[in-house]
Amino acid sequence: MKRLHIVGLSAIAAGIAAFFLQPRKGADRREAVRRGGGRLARHGASATSLIGTRRRRGAGGLADARQRIEDALLEELSADGFSLRVIVDDDAIAVRGEVASLDLIRRASETIERARGGADVVNLIRLRTRSAGEAVTG
Numbered sequence: 001m002k003r004l005h006i007v008g009l010s011a012i013a014a015g016i017a018a019f020f021l022q023p024r025k026g027a028d029r030r031e032a033v034r035r036g037g038g039r040l041a042r043h044g045a046s047a048t049s050l051i052g053t054r055r056r057r058g059a060g061g062l063a064d065a066r067q068r069i070e071d072a073l074l075e076e077l078s079a080d081g082f083s084l085r086v087i088v089d090d091d092a093i094a095v096r097g098e099v100a101s102l103d104l105i106r107r108a109s110e111t112i113e114r115a116r117g118g119a120d121v122v123n124l125i126r127l128r129t130r131s132a133g134e135a136v137t138g
Contacts (some may be wrong), residue, residue: 084099098126
């Protein structure tokens with residue numbers, strides 16, 4: 001039984017090594033992991049499809065601004081920044097999500113303003129409302 005575990009772990013390790021050492025996309029995948037371990041966690045399963053992909057050239061400026069805003073929000077708001085999504089549309093960036101307090105909306109707005117770098121940003125952050133089942137504490 002112990003031998004089966006060792007063989008299984010060896011197969012997993014070989015698969016991971018093959019994923020990161022592939023001649024064409026291995027370098028991009030390693031760089032993506034180095035660059036954004038937190039970003040991978042934030043995007044969940046959809047992030048694995050982004051590893052090794054290249055950005056479109058036309059949207060480079062907006063993509064860079066999007067990344068700056070995402071990173072700044074996570075740095076400033078820490079765990080509360082995970083509830084916000086930064087979306088690139090045709091010619092603008094939108095920030096959507098819900099937060100627990102007006103102070104977090106203010107801090108997020110200031111952070112977006114500092115990080116936007118001249119890009120047009122639409123702030124759609126809302127205050128999270130209590131659901132009908134939640135008790136009001138006072």
